[in-house]
Every structure is written in structure tokens, then in C-alpha cells.
Amino acid sequence: MLPWLVAGALLLLGALVLLRWLATVSPSDLAQALRTFVAVFSALASTGLVFMGRFGLALVTLAATAMAVRALLRARRGADPMPEEDTAAAEESRVETAFFDMRLDRRTGRLDGRVLSGRFAGTYLSSMSVPELLELRAEIADDPDSLALLEAYLDRREPLWRTRRQESRSGRAPDADPGHMDEDTAYAILGLEPGADDEAIREAHRRLMAKLHPDHGGSNFLATQINRARDVLLGRRRTRRN
Structure with a gap:
């Protein structure tokens, strides 16, 4: 018991x-x-x-x-504890499109990307010359998401690339203001044809911001360019109507 x-x-x-x-x-x-x-x-x-x-x-x-x-x-x-490579990944924003795997180092602000397809497949943008980047731009012209990323990269690396390109075509002197954005540039950033209506502009802006907003892995720089393109197009139309 x-x-x-x-x-x-x-x-x-x-x-x-x-x-x-x-x-x-x-x-x-x-x-x-x-x-x-x-x-x-x-x-x-x-x-x-x-x-x-x-x-x-x-x-x-x-x-x-x-x-x-x-x-x-x-x-x-x-x-x-998080390994060093995981820590680095946590401080990096990444956006992938049909043509690019773009990465932004949030610590240094460095933007670079690898070309995923086409003639320059496997090449990093940082290793390409500006003329090569412009050739790539022509190659991806039908993909607005990739085009917006490449032009944002060019704006950061070579702010006067648009005006120099126009100068080489028409003989005009480049714009003294590297921050100037004309309508052609704004249409290109949004991936639209010149003359697109207001609704198309707003829709392109929403679509790009859904992919490239900082909260979704993009960067403040890319978001600023997209917002600016929308404001340039819609703002000038309002001015003309008034």
C-alpha cells in the first residue's frame, strides 16, 4: 500500500x-x-x-x-543571432522585373541591378557604359516596369543623360537644370505614350508605386521619380485648361 x-x-x-x-x-x-x-x-x-x-x-x-x-x-x-549575410540582406531592398533584378543598399544608397534577359543578360548595370545602357533602354522599351527602373538608375548615375541624348540628336545645348523633367521624360518613366489621358497616367502611377514604393521593397528615389512624373503631366494639363 x-x-x-x-x-x-x-x-x-x-x-x-x-x-x-x-x-x-x-x-x-x-x-x-x-x-x-x-x-x-x-x-x-x-x-x-x-x-x-x-x-x-x-x-x-x-x-x-x-x-x-x-x-x-x-x-x-x-x-x-542573424548571420552577417542575412543582416546584409535585411538592409537591402530588391525589385525584380522581366529584365532586371535591381537591388538598393539602404546603408549606402547604392543602386545596381543585373540584367536577366536579352543581349546583355548576366551583366550588371554598374559595369555598363552609358551608351550601352541606352542600347539596353531601346531593347526593353516594351516593358514599362523595367524601363522605369533603368531610367531611374540612369537618372541617379548620369543625371544629364536625357539632355545629352537630345543634344546628340538635335544639336541643342543641354538643360542647365539636371533636375528638370520634361513631358517626354515623364511619359517614359510612367511607361506611357505621349498624349495618354489623365486616367492612364493615374493608373500607370498606381501600378508602378505598388511595385516600387519603399514599403514594398523599392526606394525613396524611385518613388520620387514616379510621383514627379505624374505631377509633371497632370499639373501641366491643369495649367493648359486654366
Whole structure:
């Protein structure tokens, strides 16, 4: 009778300790403890089944053991400090289109991208000359998202590229203001044909901002260019109407 009383008391004490622990433990620690229990239990069960000659069941429990151990390792890696490469990735914005994988380093403000298809596939924009970038611009003219990214990159790297390009075609002197945006430039940034109506301008602006807004992995620079293009086109139309 006494052994049963002792066993019952120990069982009750263990239950109280377990309940107290469950009341204070964090969900992540509880999940880790359950994974550990499953791993240990399935390993012991596998060992026992092997000694009993139940190899079929042993294979099942061994598979469960492997899954539990993998879950433990994944959870432990998740609890470790973030590796340097993961830290770098967290400080980098990335936008991908049909032609580009563009990346913005938020620490340094450096913008670069890799060409994904076409004649320059595999080449980084930073390794290309401005004439090559203009050739690429002509190649991707039918993809407004990629075109907007490339022109934003050119605006940052070579602010006078548009005026110099116009000068080479018409012999005009470049605009003294590198921040000036004309209507042709605004249409190009939004991926529209000259003469597009107000609704098309607003729709192109919404579509590009949905992809290139800083909250969606874009950058303040790209968002500013898109907003400016919309304002240039809509603002000048209002002026003409008045």
C-alpha cells in the first residue's frame, strides 16, 4: 500500500510542477520542449523496436525521429543571432522585373541591378557604359516596369543623360537644370505614350508605386521619380485648361 501512496504523491508532485512550468513557459520554449520530447521518445521507440525485431515499425519511428531532429535544428538556427549575410540582406531592398533584378543598399544608397534577359543578360548595370545602357533602354522599351527602373538608375548615375541624348540628336545645348523633367521624360518613366489621358497616367502611377514604393521593397528615389512624373503631366494639363 505504501509504495502506491509514494508513487501517487510523486505523480501528483510531478503534475503540479508540470502545470506550473506550463503556466510560465513561453510558447517558443514549449514548442522546443515538445520537439525534444518527440525526438527522444521516437528514438527510444526505434531502439526498442529494433531489439524486438519489428523492423518495419522501426523504420516508421526512425523517420519520425529524423523529422523531429530536423525541426529541432531549424528552431535552434532560428534562435541563433542573424548571420552577417542575412543582416546584409535585411538592409537591402530588391525589385525584380522581366529584365532586371535591381537591388538598393539602404546603408549606402547604392543602386545596381543585373540584367536577366536579352543581349546583355548576366551583366550588371554598374559595369555598363552609358551608351550601352541606352542600347539596353531601346531593347526593353516594351516593358514599362523595367524601363522605369533603368531610367531611374540612369537618372541617379548620369543625371544629364536625357539632355545629352537630345543634344546628340538635335544639336541643342543641354538643360542647365539636371533636375528638370520634361513631358517626354515623364511619359517614359510612367511607361506611357505621349498624349495618354489623365486616367492612364493615374493608373500607370498606381501600378508602378505598388511595385516600387519603399514599403514594398523599392526606394525613396524611385518613388520620387514616379510621383514627379505624374505631377509633371497632370499639373501641366491643369495649367493648359486654366
